[in-house]
Amino acid sequence: MKRYIISMMACIALLFASCQQEQIVFDHEQQQFATLENAILLELIAPIGTAVDEEIYIIGAFNGMDEKSVIGNVAWQLEKAELSDKKWGIYLFPGDFVDGKTLADGFSFVSKKSGLEYTIKGEPATHTLTANVGQMYNIWADRWASYFATDEEQVQHDGPVVYVLDESGFGQLNLYMWGDVNDLNGGWPGMAVTGTEKVNGMELKYFDIGADNEGLSETLIFSDNGSNQLADYGPVVFSNSEPIYLHITAEGTIEELKMDNTIEHDGAAVYVLDGMEWGLNTTLYMWGDVNDLNGGWPGMAVTGTEKIGDYTYMYFDMGAANAGLNENLIFSNNGSNQLADYAYTIGENIYLYLTSGGAQLIEDPANPGDVVWFDPMAQPVEPTTIDIWIYNATDTLTPLNVYAWGSKEVFGGWPGAVVAEMEQVAMLNLSLLHTQITGFVGDEYHLIFNNNAGAQLADYDIKAEALTNEYYIKVSDTGVTPLSIAAQIQGR
Numbered sequence: 001m002k003r004y005i006i007s008m009m010a011c012i013a014l015l016f017a018s019c020q021q022e023q024i025v026f027d028h029e030q031q032q033f034a035t036l037e038n039a040i041l042l043e044l045i046a047p048i049g050t051a052v053d054e055e056i057y058i059i060g061a062f063n064g065m066d067e068k069s070v071i072g073n074v075a076w077q078l079e080k081a082e083l084s085d086k087k088w089g090i091y092l093f094p095g096d097f098v099d100g101k102t103l104a105d106g107f108s109f110v111s112k113k114s115g116l117e118y119t120i121k122g123e124p125a126t127h128t129l130t131a132n133v134g135q136m137y138n139i140w141a142d143r144w145a146s147y148f149a150t151d152e153e154q155v156q157h158d159g160p161v162v163y164v165l166d167e168s169g170f171g172q173l174n175l176y177m178w179g180d181v182n183d184l185n186g187g188w189p190g191m192a193v194t195g196t197e198k199v200n201g202m203e204l205k206y207f208d209i210g211a212d213n214e215g216l217s218e219t220l221i222f223s224d225n226g227s228n229q230l231a232d233y234g235p236v237v238f239s240n241s242e243p244i245y246l247h248i249t250a251e252g253t254i255e256e257l258k259m260d261n262t263i264e265h266d267g268a269a270v271y272v273l274d275g276m277e278w279g280l281n282t283t284l285y286m287w288g289d290v291n292d293l294n295g296g297w298p299g300m301a302v303t304g305t306e307k308i309g310d311y312t313y314m315y316f317d318m319g320a321a322n323a324g325l326n327e328n329l330i331f332s333n334n335g336s337n338q339l340a341d342y343a344y345t346i347g348e349n350i351y352l353y354l355t356s357g358g359a360q361l362i363e364d365p366a367n368p369g370d371v372v373w374f375d376p377m378a379q380p381v382e383p384t385t386i387d388i389w390i391y392n393a394t395d396t397l398t399p400l401n402v403y404a405w406g407s408k409e410v411f412g413g414w415p416g417a418v419v420a421e422m423e424q425v426a427m428l429n430l431s432l433l434h435t436q437i438t439g440f441v442g443d444e445y446h447l448i449f450n451n452n453a454g455a456q457l458a459d460y461d462i463k464a465e466a467l468t469n470e471y472y473i474k475v476s477d478t479g480v481t482p483l484s485i486a487a488q489i490q491g492r
Contacts, residue, residue: 029296029413031136032081032089039091041136044078044109045295046088047143051113052080056088060107062097067110078109094133103129104421104436115145130435132418138409142301155197159211160238162220163197163204165247165257170224175207179218179235185209189226204245214240222248230254267320268346270329271306271313273368275355278333279376281440282354284316285338288327294319298335298408305376309366312375318346331359335407336444384441386462386469390419390433391483393476397451400475402435407443411435415452432472439464449475 035041044056056078057070070076075096078088094102106126109117117125119142131137166173176190177183185191185207194208217237223229233254236244245257274282285299286292294300294316303317325346331354332338340358344350351362353371362368392400403409403416411417423434437445443464450456460480462471472483 029138029292029409031413032084032087033079033091033136035134035136036091037134039093040103040131040133042078042090042092042131043081043136043138044088044090045086045138045140047117047141047147050086050111050144052085054080054114055112057110057112058090058092058107059110060103061099061101061105062092062103062107064098064101067116070110071112092131103127103131109139109141111144111146113146117141118143118145118147128436128438130417130419130421132420135412135417137412137417140295155195155206157206157208157243159240160209160214161243162207162209163199163243163245163257164193164206164222165245166205167250168222168224168230168248168252169250170222170228172225173205174223174225176221176223177218178221180216181213181218184213184216184218189223189229190221209238211240214238220246222254265315265349266317267323268318269303269349270316270318270344271308271349271351271362271365272315272331272359273311273313273351273353273362273371274374274376275353275372276331276333276337276339277374278354279374280314281334281442282314282376283332283334285330285332286327287330288343289325290322290327293322293325293327298332298338299330302376311365311368311373313351313365314376322346329359333407333442334440336442384439384443384464384467384469386437386439386443386445386464386471388435388437388447388462389423389425389470389472389483390435391430391472391474392419392433393474394449396455396477397449397457397475399451400433401450401452403448403450404437404445405448406445407439410437410439410445415450416448437464441466447480449480 029045032043033041042058046056057073057076058078059065059067059070059076063076065073065076076090078090081087081089106128108125108127119125125142127139129137162175164173173193174189174191176188177185191207193205196203196205198204215238217235219232219234220236221229221232230248230252231254233246246254247257248254270284272282280302282302283298283300285297286294300316302314304315306313306315323346327344327346328341329344330338330341339354342352342359351365352359353362353368394400399418399420401415401417402411402419403414404411419433419435421434422431424431441464445462446459447462448456448459457475457479460473474481474483
């Protein structure tokens with residue numbers, strides 16, 4: 001295994017930005033359950049859309065459970081926080097762990113209703129954590145498997161079909177038809193809805209016209225069982241092979257519903273063209289009428305991507321319940337290199353171009369003008385790890401805690417986590433303290449070693465520069481320095 005000798009790096013600009021971020025209070029990162037001296041406390045920040053009555057369980061090598069066997073096992077069920085609808089907690093007792101496994105061997109969560117925990121890329125998620133009893137750790141979950149479900153039950157239709165995305169507010173939607181045949185499929189107010197079908201993630205009502213009516217030219221009239229009829233639509237020509245898709249609104253409008261590459265959004269969406277080359281590592285934090293909207297710093301992950309013309313946009317779904325809120329948008333590279341705030345009232349979709357100068361409004365998303373943009377799908381983001389090997393030469397920092405800030409708070413809020421796990425390093429013939437950070441290439445962190453009793457050392461900066469990174473450091477009473485492998489820590 002390749003070993004690295006790392007020197008300290010100064011990062012004044014990032015330090016300034018991050019200090020500003022420290023002033024923000026992130027509500028749903030706050031601890032919701034009391035710590036126990038003999039237990040590890042995990043507090044899950046559940047994905048957006050998680051129901052308050054959901055059953056959530058933890059699975060991993062440490063309990064030897066899988067998705068099916070854990071459901072219904074109260075020993076591994078999380079409890080929703082009394083004062084937060086976004087947090088679930090569980091106490092884990094190392095004495096219950098099996099086969100010598102720990103949280104460092106990998107774990108994830110499963111929802112009884114929504115399935116396994118998934119990453120934003122639609123892959124099963126796994127967390128690793130070096131945890132200690134008496135400590136609380138925040139764990140973020142991006143999505144449930146149900147978010148990516150594509151299996152939709154296909155209804156068999158006899159002939160032409162009229163599909164309707166019904167946002168009219170009508171109590172009973174009816175369809176009357178006149179043209180080549182008047183009173184087709186029934187006199188006024190016409191035929192009732194045949195059924196509902198999920199198409200491209202949308203719940204649509206449909207009217208089966210009948211195979212014998214292919215080729216007929218008809219004008220359509222929608223009404224609320226004869227009342228509040230909408231304007232005539234058409235004429236349309238019925239085809240067995242080409243269904244008709246329509247969208248009707250409470251304002252009385254009828255328009256064609258585009259089904260090619262249609263993506264279901266939860267309320268308004270913020271679309272961005274990536275001029276920063278952050279890709280799927282882009283995050284969006286919001287503050288204003290509601291602080292920490294859709295997630296504490298660095299905010300929510302990319303919901304998905306959508307092709308508009310020749311351009312691939314990333315988008316963030318705002319949530320239908322958040323319509324009307326006045327928010328300030330802060331885009332960043334998972335917490336690093338944040339852009340200036342952009343004011344936005346949640347309502348209509350918005351299209352932005354991200355540059356070092358900030359977010360710029362795009363008027364025509366299919367023709368954004370002279371922009372240099374980065375396709376987020378061209379270079380998929382791969383997770384990276386940072387292994388930190390520590391030679392403990394301090395007498396004052398007992399116990400030895402490490403707090404990390406920067407791209408995210410890896411070890412939870414202050415004072416972080418106790419570093420106690422020892423591992424043998426063969427090439428040094430030494431046992432060193434070991435901890436690990438998982439993230440993405442480009443992540444930057446600032447380590448503060450402390451004793452949770454007022455004593456702490458100056459920040460020590462590290463950065464993920466590759467898919468695997470290793471830092472060897474010496475922690476003494478005077479500070480943190482690189483550990484010289486070549487010198488075999490002579491003079492320590």
